[in-house]
Amino acid sequence: MWKALRIALLLIVLATVALGAWRAQSRATSWINTLHVTIYPINADGRDATARHIAQLGPRDFEPIAEWLGSEAQRYGINTLKPIAITLAPPRQSLPPQPLRHPSAWEAIVWSLQMRYWAWRNDDSPGPRPDVRLFVQYHDPALQASVQHSVGLEKGLIGLANVFASRVDDGGNLMVIAHEMLHTVGATDKYDPATLMPRFPDGYADPDQRPATPQTRAEIMAGRIPLTPERADVPVSLRYVLVGPATAAEIGWLRTP
Incomplete structure (x- = not known):
């Protein structure tokens, strides 16, 4: 009896969360009004160098994402005056629950529910509640050469991005943040998780190009520029990234790919 009751309560919680997420996602992807995004920086490794980098961040550091997305939206006929507006919140003092690599x-x-609860507990930034909340974990590149996989709750309007606390990596960081924002x-994703190579054709910026490689730009949800069938490089900035038709359809910019 108690097991059945626990299962029923869990189903009620899941249904309530799903309904709320569906309503919020429907509003967010109507693109009638500006999508308000708040970025919450987090010192993921506790190092002083990471803290100094975060302290130097300002709203202008993330404005290229808004400018890039606005330009891409116009290509698809989205006429919202400002498709997204980005706000920078004060740094968070606690770490969010970390997702498993292959859950x-x-x-x-379970992680999704834990992340939603943690985000609710740690969303005390001033101003109105944002449509999308992106928690960005910064890591000192002197400590590690790679970071954990970033995660965006698809249609959940919460993202967890892992980036480097380095000005040299600003371009790549912005691409990671934009990628996770679009997940929300x-x-x-439009890449092979085993090889990280962009999937053809949806993961190619110009799938009609012949020969197909080398490409000169990356599709945002593929994350890399295919140079050969076996090699792809991460773009240095959003200047070399676009939103492909399949992604545009998924986020409400096109009715069909």
């Missing part, structure tokens, strides 16, 4: 379906659900409004 089971149940583990992914319904975009899906």
Whole structure:
């Protein structure tokens, strides 16, 4: 009896969360009004160098994302005066729950609920509640050469991005943040998770190009520029990134790819 009751309560919680997420995501992807995004920086490794980098961040550091997305939206006929507005919140003082690299379906659900609860507990930034909340974990590149995989709750309007606390990596950081932001409004990955190579054709910026490689730009949800069938490089800035038709359809810019 108690097991059945616990299952029923869990189903009610999941249904309530799903309904709320669906309503919020529907509003966010209508693109009638500005999508308000707040970035919450986090010192992920506790190092002084990371803290100094975060202290130097300002709203202008993230404005290229808004400018890039506005330009891409115009290509698809989205006429919102300002498709997104980005606000920088004060640094968070606690770490969010960390996702598993290869979670089971149940583990992914549990982490999603834990992340939503943590985000609710740690969302005390001034001003109106944002549509999208991006928690960005900064890591000192002197300590590690790579960072954990970033995660965006698809249609959940919460993202967890891992980036480097280095000005040299600003361009790549912005691409990671933009990628996870689009995850929150319904975009899906367009690369092979085993090789990280962009999938053809949706993961190619210009799939009609012949020969198909080398490409000169990256599709945002593929994250890399295909140079050969076996090699792809991370773009140095959003200048070399675009939103492909499949992604545009997923986020509400196109009715069909």
